[in-house]
Amino acid sequence: MNRSILSHITRHVTLTKDEEDFFIALLRPVKLKQGEFVEKAGEVTNNFIHVNSGCLMTYFTDKEGDDQVIQFATSGWWTGDLHSLTTQQPSIYTTRALADSEVMLLPKVRMEELLERYPIFERYFRITFQNSLVTHQNRLIEAFANTAEERYSSFQKKYPHLEQFVPLKYIASYLGITPEFLSKIRRRK
């Protein structure tokens, strides 16, 4: 059960039995109820988070007090605030379960131990971050070059099942529009 995370990792690197066991032993499995918080804005982030099942969202609260959704993380994704994790400054993000979820927490110090001892994980995270960078670049292009309606369509393609259980206001926020305008777009279809 806890070892299911390995299938995602061995897609990118090959691990020995020792490496697998050491890695698994560092992780703390946590079951989350819908709505439960994993990390809170204002506090220093201690964990890098892997989603085994369910769905998490990361958002920050802007100067007007509105929540801006940055990311949805579903099964197989890593999430959390890399900036706070690296610099140990208080995070501006909150991460929260949108549905009952199972996650694995990798504490900062454990992650450092892991990288120190088994450099194959440097490679794994290098590849993971490299892929994530491509994804982020694409989202940035989308944000500038496409209309809200186009962004909504490509969101539906990318996360076909999310719309069933994620409140529309969060989807609107992720798309960078108001819930009212998302309503308008949906009516047009």
Next chain:
Amino acid sequence: MNRSILSHITRHVTLTKDEEDFFIALLRPVKLKQGEFVEKAGEVTNNFIHVNSGCLMTYFTDKEGDDQVIQFATSGWWTGDLHSLTTQQPSIYTTRALADSEVMLLPKVRMEELLERYPIFERYFRITFQNSLVTHQNRLIEAFANTAEERYSSFQKKYPHLEQFVPLKYIASYLGITPEFLSKIRRRK
């Protein structure tokens, strides 16, 4: 001269003499004239690009035929299309010198050799990509949460010298607005 790149790298990892020499030997130094192309959209990207001096921009041409600037890369930055480099699919981006520049090209196969032989570079690129990811996340937030005027101000803070030699239309594109609207913003100051 060619070794100046090392000062950026040793900020994040410590290298032996062998590692330094091997790395430098893989790089191909290239001098670029203003306006010259490094990579072109439609072709497969062969190089990861390090900027030693000068300034490069990466952009793509959208369905309406407008150039959308994704990134400016100044001294010390890596740039290029990671997606095309990884998958060997034709790139949608063009990378071009905005001023006379000196760059170091790291060919894909050489990079793979390097990572294979000296895993310390896995660590270096892991850290580099991790930092870049944080930067991209911040830009995404800015794009959604701030007005064009705020984005322009923070651009000026981040790249104080760029405005002197980069055509305003490219800055407008980077900010996700039209040149006309950038003019209006500038007049208001």
Next chain:
DNA sequence: TTTTTTTCTTAACCTAGTTCAAGTCTGATC
């Protein structure tokens, strides 16, 4: 079941940013 709270929609009006068209300024080219 009823009440309360939250989510979603609708509509009227508003604004940041676009489009189009014209005009100025600059630097390159002949």
Next chain:
DNA sequence: GATCAGACTTGAACTAGGTTAAGAAAAAAA
């Protein structure tokens, strides 16, 4: 030094998307 092309500005008309306020629907609480 005249001409030409690209870069920048200006203004008027327009549109994508926001704001405000109200009501409908759904979910949670009682």
